[in-house]
Amino acid sequence: MADRNGWHFTNNGKFTVKSGYQVERTYPDRDRLPLFIGPTVDVIKAFCWKIRCPPKIKHFLWQFVSGSVAVKKNLQARGMQGDISCARCGADEESINHVFFECPPAIQLMKDQKMGAETQDTIPQSITGRWCFTDGSWKEEDMFSGQGWFSTLPGFEGLMGATNICTPKEKGGLGFRDFKNFNLALLAKQLWRLVQYPNSLLARELKGRYYRLSDPIEVSKASKPSYVWRSLMAAQTLLKKGIRKSIGTGDTTLVWADPWIPSTPARPAIPRRPSFNPALRVADLLDPISKDWQHERLRELVIPSDIPLIRSLRPTRSTRPPSYCWNLTKSGVYSVKSGYQLAMDSLDDPEPDKVLKPSITALQAKVWTLKTTKKIKHFIWQALSNCIPVCNALSDRHCGTDRCCPRCGSDEETINHLLFECPPSVQAWALADIPYSPGSFPSSSIYSNLDHVLWRASDRGIPETILAAVPWVLWYIWKARNDKTFNGKEITPLETTQLARAEAESWRLAQIIDEPAEEIDGDTRHAMATPPPRTGPVCYTDASWHKDDTYFGGGMVLLTEDGTTTFGSFASNRVLTPLHAEFQTLLWAMKSSLQLDHSSMTFETDCLQLVNLIEEDDEDKWPSLLAEFDEFHLIRSMFTFCSISFISRSLNIRADLLAKGARTRGFTFSHVNSQLPSWMAQSANLREFF
Incomplete structure (x- = not known):
């Protein structure tokens, strides 16, 4: 083979326009190309723009490498007069290298950050600031976690300790949105729309580029994906955790591979035996004529715990393309709220702590249920989280040196001392009619004291009218302390208690919604409890369902024009x-x-949501009810006239009792008769309700 020349500036030796342009721009004197022995300044400068961090930090790093940071030595070189000694340590010359690597505070900071020889390839956090380079993106660290330079000072515990402000309120947090997880939930919404609307213009465009033979849920890597597609794929894992494949007719759903079992999260069925047919489809578990589940075949192939879940699903009768349901909403449609909740739940450690510790999470969660203003709820939450800036806490955070109580002169002003142990506070609680309980209230624990005055006191017979003012008493004790500290104004315990009671009463009255009360006589009340007259037969229906029961029940009361009444009840396998x-x-x-x-x-039912979705007749909004919609359209076509309307629960008592009785019988059956069932004999007087 003849000798061939290779291009020196590409890996494969082939010439590219990009590499040629770079050589032309970088080395105009091409006869004297330099021999690179190590990284040059130009290479380091170029690397600065490839670091994953904010643009301002990239620019600063570039200035650092270029020697253009405005330190005193550089300012003097540019004609500015003045002292060039280091402003932090007093060294003779403040150069760039001295500021970042030779100054004693910089050396100590790098030691604290453990920047030894084993971490030389990392970017100094003293230069880049507090930014996280994870998941291909950056974000500013939580300022409340106390991870700044001051966290290395002795005795510092952080502004909010170990509390995560993004924890939901029902779990004891502040309920702030986690931007990363919320962004993933929004992206998952877009990915869900690609799944639900495969014929849209965007879905067809992306399908031709990234998943021609698959779908957005199953596609993996793509060659040179765009920024939009990479963003959508970042939410694919989240969507997979909550998605469930609709079985449809069962012809396209694999029993042992597809996530079709309605558990949390959805998963494939679990085989009963170690050997099984991997190509088995859901249609093979259905009766080919009736399209009902073959119970014997289910017991033969599937573990017993999966059988009730499988029976809760209904196959469709019409052929539809493969589709998915969102497992965390009853409609089966993805929502950003449920997606964000799933993302936050996935952050929790599934493994329980090996060492059980006392937890204040329950107390913090109860705070948000108090009947008071939001600012007072937040204040009490701060007290439980040790976040109130009392003198002792400020001294621990190096924001002062005086730990004494400004009201009584005690050696240490802690949160518990401020609210419960300070003499003015003790008098305020006595004036608020909160009785003194030796050994329990007040105690040396802030958690025990707050638990007592906010929740336990009601168990000891203290009237609710007194306990309603407790949150305001806590708030105005804090306000009185601040008036003494900053304004030199002394607020007596009596004034504190009176103001707390007045504010509590004002807030209670403000929560009352005035509604016009009209006098209703006996005839009008009887007319309201009587259904409107009908021109034809009417059928009242109701259902009874409980998440822990194996069966659900249904009942109906059919009234004809000639006064004949027919009762019906049935029980079937539990549904979703x-x-x-x-x-x-x-x-x-x-x-x-x-x-x-x-x-x-x-037909009349007391389920308003059922009436609304039938009137809308939009199956795209209810993917979990596709089988029911198919059967409804088929049966309704057999009627000459059929309407569904809403009725109040008070006018549907008999159907409700029939449904509840059917559910409690514990087996499947169907009964329709003009006689009231024997197990409803105790409710026979309801026959005259209508």
């Missing part, structure tokens, strides 16, 4: 949500009406 139970009860009542030769019927 109460809405599924209401819908299936309506379908059962419609089929029962047809069997009784009623082709014109008005």
Whole structure:
């Protein structure tokens, strides 16, 4: 083979326009190209712009390497007069290298950050600031975690200790949004739309580029993806955690591979035996004619705990393209709220602590349920979290040296001392009619004291009218302390208590919503409890569902024009949500009406949501109810007239009792008769309700 020349500036030896342009720009004298032995300043400068950090820090690093940082030595070289000694340590000359690597505070900071020989490849945090280079992005660290330079000082515990302000309020946090997880939840919404609307313009464009033979849920890596696609793929893991594949007719769903079992999270079925057919489909578990589950085959192939979950699913009768449901909403549609909640829950450590410790999480969570203003709730939460700036805490944070109480002169002003042990505070609690309990209140623990006055005191017979003012007493004790500290004004305990009671009463009155009260006589009340007259037969339906029961129940009361009353009840395998139970009860009542030769019927239910979704008739908003919609459209086509309307629960008592009784019987059955069931004999007087 003849000798061939290779291009020196690419890895494969082939010439590229990009490398040629760089050589032309960087080395105009091409006859004397330098021989690189080590990294030059130009290489380091170029590397500065590739570091994953904010642009201002990239620019600062570039200035650092270029020697253009405005230290005193550089300022003097540019004609500015003045002292060039170091402002921090007093060294003779303040150069760039001295400021960042030779000055004693800089040396101590690098030691504290453990920047030894093993971490020479990391970027000094003294230069780059407090930024996290994770997941291909950067974010500023939480200022409340106390991880700044002052965290190395002895005795410093952080502004908010170990508390995460993004923890939900029901878990004892402040409930701030975590920007990263919230952004992932928003991106997952866009990815969900690609799944639900595959024929949209954007979905077709991305499909032709990234997932021609797959779908956005299953696609993995792509060649040279765009920024938009990389952003969508960042949310793919989150979407997979909460998504469930709809079984449809079962022809495209693999039993042992696809996540179709409605557990949390969704997963494939678990085989009963170690050997199984990996190509088994859900359609193979269905009766080919009735499309019901083959119970014997389920017991033969699947573990017993999965069988009730499988029976809660209904296959569709019409062929549909493969689709997904969101497992965390009853409609099956993804929501940003549920996605964000799933992302936050995934941050929790699934493994329990090996050492059980006393926790104040329950107390912090209860704070947000108090009947008071938001600022007082936040103040009490701060007291439980040790975040109130009393003298002792400020001294620990090097914000002062005096630890004495400004009101009584005690040696240390702690939060517990301020609110419960200081003599003015003790008098205020006595005037607020909170009794003194030796050994329990007041105690040396701030947690025990707050738990007593806010929650435990009611168990000891203290009236609610007295306890309602407790949050305001805590707040105005703090206000009185600040008036003494900053304004030199002395607020007596009596004034504190009176002001707290007045504010509590004002707030209580402000929460009362005035509604016009009209006098209703007996005839009007009887008319309100009586259903409007009907021109044709009417069927009242209701369902009874409980998450811990194996079965759900349904009931119906059918009234004809000639006064005949027909009662019906049935029980079936547990379904996913109460809405599924209401819908299936309506379908059962419609089929029962047809069997009784009623082709014109008005159905009434006390489930307003069911009435609304049937009126909208938008299946895209309810992917978890596709099978029910298919059967509803089929059965409704058999009626000459069929309407569904809402009725109040007070007018649907008999159907409700029938449904509850059917659920408690503990087995599947269906009963339709003109006689009231024997197990409803105790409620026979309700026959005259209508």
